Each structure stands twice: as structure tokens, then as C-alpha cells.
Amino acid sequence: MTYRDTAIEVAGLTTSYGDHAVLRGIDLTVPTGTVYALLGPNGAGKTTMVRILSTLVAADEGRARIAGFDVRTQPDRVRRCIGVTGQFSAIDELLTGRENLRLMADLAHLDAREAGARVADLLVRFGLADAAGRRAATYSGGMRRRLDLAMTLVSRPRVIFLDEPTSGLDPRSRRDLWQVVRELLAGGVTIFLTTQYLEEADQLADTVGLLDGGRLVATGTPAELKLRAGGETLDDVFLALTGHAVATPADQDERQAAR
């Protein structure tokens, strides 16, 4: 396979913090233009995985390629292809929504006219046009999440990482975000997302990987996994394949509230 059909290729990825092994030999392949959902409970290693694939930290062992480029040896080439929305907000609170987007456009080296048009377009698309002139510090949680994602899209990345993109969003915002993901897909991008919401993986993913104890305990389409576990929902799947349940949205909301 060439990079034309493989957006993300991971082989034998292993990493630990001190003597705590977080990832123990992850192999996965994500075809271009598809959505891969990495599903796992708190502490499973989802964020670690995203940080390795987005060149923020180096894995101890193994190899990862994004759009054909090695994350360790060609980080700059990788960075030119990717957009990352991390689990925690990565916006500049002292700048307005518009200025945040403009900052991204300037760093993407768009010329002034193109940058202006792109920023205006994203503000409208993410429902931030009315709040564009307000400092991001005054935004609600949902608005921050949308701004965060809009900032990721300014440079038109080909491979997008979304680490728990809908945590802390209400059901409506969640559905809106799913809609955005579908539109992006129609534009041919590849999406790697992590989630604790089973419904989310079911809704969006072409392929789901179940991460537990640092290993991918199951991989397949949502339908395949359901068949394998003989259950109706991914909840059943998780229980059948790992012996314990995934966190529910309620658990997660509690976790958000505790922050």
C-alpha cells in the first residue's frame, strides 16, 4: 500500500512512563478518507497515542507513519499534513475568537486575503460569528470546543486528530460536531478520534479499536464487533472482550466536573 491509500500506519508502538507501561505494542492502519475511533476507558492511553502520532512525544519503540512520513524522523513533514484538537482546550484566552483563527492562518502562511476569507468562513460554520470579537476567555465550554476545532481546520489538514472531541458537550452540540466530522469526511480527510462514548464510535467510525490495558483488544467495524461479541451495542462488545464496562457519559461528565 502507498500513502495514497494509507493515512496512518502504526506498528509495534510501545511506550511507558517510568515503569508504568501505557502502550504495549499497538498495530493499526487507517485507510485514507476514513474515520478510526480509538475507544477506551480513563487512563487507557488514548491521549498518549494521539500525542505520539501528532509528534508531541516520542514512543519508546515501534514505528508510526502519517501520510507516509515517519513521526520520529520526519516530524516537520508530518506536521504539514495534520491538525490536532487535543483533549484540553488549546486556545489563546486573551485573544478574541477571530484573532485566534487569524493566528492560525498567519502561522499557516496564508496570504492576507485568503486568511480573512478562511477565518470568516470558519466563524460562520462553527456558529461563532456573533462572538468573534469577544475574548475567548468569555466563551462557554461548547464555544471553546468549537473554536478549538475551527483552529485545527484553518490550515486544511489532511489527517485530523480529535482527542475526545465531544466530552463536555450537550447532546445537541455533540450531534452538530458529528455533522462537522461527516462534512470533513466528504472532503476526503482522514480522522483519528478517541472517545469514551460508544454511541459516538458507532455513529462515526469506519473502524473501531478497543484499547484496554495498553493493547488493542479488538478491531473492526462497529457491525463486526457487535457480531463477534454477540451483543447489540458496543457496550456489550466491550464487556465481552475486556471483561469490564466502558465509562458511561455520566462517569465522564462527573470527571469533567471534577476538573
Next chain:
Amino acid sequence: MTTITYATRDSVTMLRRNLKHLVRYPSLTLTIIGMPVVFLLLFVYVFGGTMGAGLPGGTGSAEGDVSRADYLHYVTPAILVMTVASVANSTAIVVAKDATEGIIDRFRTMPIARSAPVTGHVLAAMAQTVLAVVVVLALALALGYRAGASVAGWAGAAGVIVLTGWAVTWLSVALGLASGSVEAASNAPLPLILLPFLSSGFVPTGSMPTALAWVAEHQPFTPVIETLRACLEGRDPGSDVWWAIGWCILTAVTCCWWAGRLFGRVRAV
């Protein structure tokens, strides 16, 4: 465009971001300027009469505006250098705060010049230094300070300020990155604030105990302040200028290298 022009462009973008922060968070800049202003007023009006009288060639009597004016003349270069150090104090805090923000991780996943975020901080701090020094100098002039400098002298003085600002800025950027938290960063540059007192800036080193005088004569702020004083008075600074330049370049280069290494490993967990 070449790599260099991209790096310049990214640094200018970061500079703009940092300047916006300064404008939106003006209390920090006010604190920076406030400290040397308070010291200037304190030294001139509270201590000035006595201190001026004690200067070599002073009146010897602790009375009158003459000694106060003498001391204003003597202490202004030191207060200007202290202003530069005061900016450094806030730079360390700003840098440490920024390093803990999520957006830094975003920058690190983007194909931008690796040095741009740090360069942006350095340039913003330099702009702040120039602004703060101009304000404090204007106050000194308003209080009656008169420099006898020619155009060349003023150019030299500006050069000393910029060079010193450049060195202490790199030092404070490195300290800000190294400290890992805003609290630690707010204490790290304290020596920078105290060191000017142990120099020839406030009293001639000859009036200090021998050991202290030795320290004062050999620490970096003394040649910097003496060079600035000479430039402002229109004198030839002699060998002090080379010591000042040497200290500044040594500090800036070492800290630039240090900051580069630190920025490579900054992780917002």
C-alpha cells in the same frame, strides 16, 4: 519563501500575539514601570539629600536641593538599568505562564519555525524594555536630570540599554522555561533586581567594605551602569564598555542556547 523568511514571519506573528497580551493585560506593564519609578522617587526625595552629600565631591552637608540634584544625576543610570531588570522579572512570569497553556502544544504540532514562540517573547520583552526605559527616563528628566551627552552619547546609551535588555531577556526567558510554574518563575529573577544594588549604581564602590567592593567591581551590572553613566555624561567609558559588551553577549548566548534546549522539552501534560 526560504526557511529564514518563514522563521522571520512566524516570529513576527508570535510577536504580535505577545504584544496583544501585553495590551490586554496592562497591569503587568504598569508593575514593571512602577517599581523603578518608586525607587527613583524614593532615592531622590527620601535618601537623595544625604546620599548626594556623601558622593565624592559632594557638599558634605546633608541639606539642600544641591545634594538631591547631585544624587539624581548619580542614580539615574542605575535606575534605568534596574528598569531593564524589572522587565526581565515579568518576562520570566509571562514565559512560564505561556509554557503551561494548551496552545503551546498546538504550536508544537504545527509546521512553524521551532524558535518562533521563544523569539516572539524576546522581541515583545525588548519592546517593553524600550517603552519602560523611555517612561522612566522621562520622569528623571522631569525631576531635573540633565544628561550632558552628545548625539553619539545618546546613541551609546541606547545601545547599552538594548544590549543589556537583550541579555537579561534571554536570561529571563530561560528562567521562565526552566521554572516550570508561574510561582517559581516569579521568584527566579529576584537576583536580577537585587544585583544592581551591589554595584556602583547607587553608591561608589569605594565606600563599601573591601570584600563587598570587590564583588561590586566585578559583577556585570557595574560595567553596564558605568558605561551608561559615561555615555549619558558624554565621557569616554574606557574599558567598561568592553566588559559590558562581553558580559551581555556571554549571558545572551548561553541563555539562548539554554532556552532552546528547554523549549525542546517543554511538555504541557
